[in-house]
Amino acid sequence: MTTTHPTQPTAQAANHPTNQAAPTLPGLRTETLSRTYPSGDGQVLALAPFTHTFPPGLTAVVGPSGSGKSTLLNLLAGFDEPTTGRVVVGDTALTTLSEADRADFRLRHYGFVFQNHNLVSILSAQENVEFPLTLAGMPARQRQDRARELLALVGLEARAGHLPNQLSGGEAQRVAVARALAHDPAILLADEPTGNLDSRTGERVLGLLQRAAATGRTVILITHDRDVAAQADHHLSVKDGVVSLED
Numbered sequence: 001m002t003t004t005h006p007t008q009p010t011a012q013a014a015n016h017p018t019n020q021a022a023p024t025l026p027g028l029r030t031e032t033l034s035r036t037y038p039s040g041d042g043q044v045l046a047l048a049p050f051t052h053t054f055p056p057g058l059t060a061v062v063g064p065s066g067s068g069k070s071t072l073l074n075l076l077a078g079f080d081e082p083t084t085g086r087v088v089v090g091d092t093a094l095t096t097l098s099e100a101d102r103a104d105f106r107l108r109h110y111g112f113v114f115q116n117h118n119l120v121s122i123l124s125a126q127e128n129v130e131f132p133l134t135l136a137g138m139p140a141r142q143r144q145d146r147a148r149e150l151l152a153l154v155g156l157e158a159r160a161g162h163l164p165n166q167l168s169g170g171e172a173q174r175v176a177v178a179r180a181l182a183h184d185p186a187i188l189l190a191d192e193p194t195g196n197l198d199s200r201t202g203e204r205v206l207g208l209l210q211r212a213a214a215t216g217r218t219v220i221l222i223t224h225d226r227d228v229a230a231q232a233d234h235h236l237s238v239k240d241g242v243v244s245l246e247d
């Protein structure tokens with residue numbers, strides 16, 4: 001593909017608005033948030049009532065498989081409905097929004113990174129990063145520029161025209177991070193984003209999340225990896241659906 005911009009030096013990318021302080025970003029909190037799932041004759045308490053104000057910065061959530069980490073993340077995103085309590089972003093409770101309004105709210109305020117990058121296989125790296133901006137109605141020229149900046153931020157400007165299957169796992173995950181940051185979300189949710197990566201590549205993805213967190217964003221990172229968790233600003237652990245503060 002052709003690019004009208006010279007390759008951006010890293011220092012310039014580091015000065016991009018994505019990395020500048022944004023003091024008025026809406027915060028995230030939960031109030032007696034819980035979730036039970038029906039199971040056979042009974043119920044599984046996947047998340048016990050949890051009240052917490054997430055501080056800006058990077059919060060790591062650790063816990064064994066089946067402890068309720070994804071349940072928590074899905075509730076925080078409004079993908080799932082709580083059994084009790086609520087999730088509040090700024091001064092908006094997700095449960096008060098219709099499904100359509102919640103989807104729109106999510107589009108404006110949230111970014112997501114999953115264990116598997118979830119890139120659209122028929123779209124190039126550049127088009128994948130543009131995708132949320134297209135949904136948000138940004139004009140083509142503007143979103144192309146923005147996507148290029150984001151790809152430079154994650155060090156992949158040279159891969160803009162590649163399809164996901166032409167990227168390494170780590171590159172694809174960095175594109176996914178660029179996509180998650182494209183619309184400057186206040187809240188970034190990541191479920192095992194480094195789980196499929198070697199440790200060096202994982203470090204690089206973690207570095208991007210840390211950078212996003214350093215600017216007043218609320219970044220929540222689910223991880224199995226204690227070494228990864230140790231680099232977060234705040235720590236939660238989950239065991240049998242009970243979330244506890246570790247710091």
Ligand code: ADP
Pocket residue numbers: 037038044045046063064065066067068069070071072
């Ligand atoms: P983790 O992400 O920590 O591995 P999950 O949040 O996925 O754990 O699951 C927590 C518990 O809730 C597990 O016992 C799981 O089996 C159960 N669970 C998760 N999702 C569902 C569902 N949709 N229906 C029934 N049970 C579920």
Ligand code: MG
Pocket residue numbers: 069070071
């Ligand atoms: Mg999970």
